[in-house]
Amino acid sequence: MKILIIEDEQKLARLLKKGLEENEFTVDLSFDGEEGLHLAEAYPYDAVLLDIMLPGRDGLSILKTLRSKRIDVPVLVVTARGAVEDRIKGLDIGADDYISKPFDLAELMARLRAAIRRSKGKPSPVIAVVDLVIDTNAKTVTRAGRSIPLSAREYMLLEYLALNSGRVVSRTELIEHVYATEYEWDSNVIDVYINYLRNKVDKGFGKPLIHTRRGAGYVLTGEP
Numbered sequence: 001m002k003i004l005i006i007e008d009e010q011k012l013a014r015l016l017k018k019g020l021e022e023n024e025f026t027v028d029l030s031f032d033g034e035e036g037l038h039l040a041e042a043y044p045y046d047a048v049l050l051d052i053m054l055p056g057r058d059g060l061s062i063l064k065t066l067r068s069k070r071i072d073v074p075v076l077v078v079t080a081r082g083a084v085e086d087r088i089k090g091l092d093i094g095a096d097d098y099i100s101k102p103f104d105l106a107e108l109m110a111r112l113r114a115a116i117r118r119s120k121g122k123p124s125p126v127i128a129v130v131d132l133v134i135d136t137n138a139k140t141v142t143r144a145g146r147s148i149p150l151s152a153r154e155y156m157l158l159e160y161l162a163l164n165s166g167r168v169v170s171r172t173e174l175i176e177h178v179y180a181t182e183y184e185w186d187s188n189v190i191d192v193y194i195n196y197l198r199n200k201v202d203k204g205f206g207k208p209l210i211h212t213r214r215g216a217g218y219v220l221t222g223e224p
Contacts, residue, residue, distance in 0.1 A: 001046040001116055001160065002026040003175045006036030006062065007078070008054050016049070017018045021156075023137055023141045024156050028181050033057030040066055044176050045073050046116050049108075052079040052090075060093060064101035067094035074115035095159055113137065120163040127162045132201060148200050153178070154216065156200065157193050161210070161220040170217035194218055
C-alpha cells in the first residue's frame with residue numbers, strides 16, 4: 001500500500017516513513033501544503049496522513065479541496081490540535097479518522113490499515129480467496145493451511161491484488177501502488193514478481209488463483 005505523508009515536522013515525518021516502510025508500506029513525503037496537495041491530486045495513493053498546521057496551505061484546506069474534486073482517498077488527520085471541535089470539523093469536511101499527537105505508531109498503523117480496507121470494501125483484516133488466506137495485520141499468507149513465506153515486495157503485490165480481488169489490476173496500477181513515485185521501473189518488473197508469486201502461491205496447489213488478462217493486467221480470483 002502506498003501512503004502520502006504531508007507533515008512539516010521533518011524529523012517526525014522521516015521517523016514515521018521509516019516505521020511504515022518497515023511494515024510493508026511504500027511512502028512518499030511532503031513537508032509543504034501546496035506540494036502535498038499537488039501530490040495527492042496527481043498520484044493514486046491508498047491513504048494520506050495529513051497534518052493540519054502546514055506551510056503554504058493548511059491541512060483542512062487540502063482535505064476540503066480533495067473532497068470537492070471527488071478524490072476519495074482515505075485521509076487520516078494527524079495533528080497536535082486535539083480539541084473535540086477540531087476533530088468534529090475535520091471529520092465533517094471528510095476525514096476518515098483523526099489521530100492526536102503524540103501517537104502510538106502501532107495504533108496509527110492499525111487505523112491506517114482499517115481505513116484502507118474500508119475503502120476497498122474489505123473491512124476484515126483477513127482476506128480469503130478460496131483457500132488462500134492473507135492476514136493484513138500479521139502480514140502472513142497461508143494456502144490450504146500451509147504457510148507461504150514471501151519477500152516484502154511479493155507480499156505488497158499480493159496484498160494489493162487481494163484487496164482488489166475479483167478485479168483486473170493493470171501493471172501500471174500495481175507499480176503506482178507498490179513503488180515510490182520516484183522509482184524508475186522497467187516494463188518487466190511486475191511480470192517478474194508475479195511469476196515469483198505464482199511459484200509460491202499457485203504451484204503445487206490444484207487451482208491457480210493468479211490469472212493474467214492479456215492486455216489488461218492481473219486478477220486474483222477463484223473463478224476460472
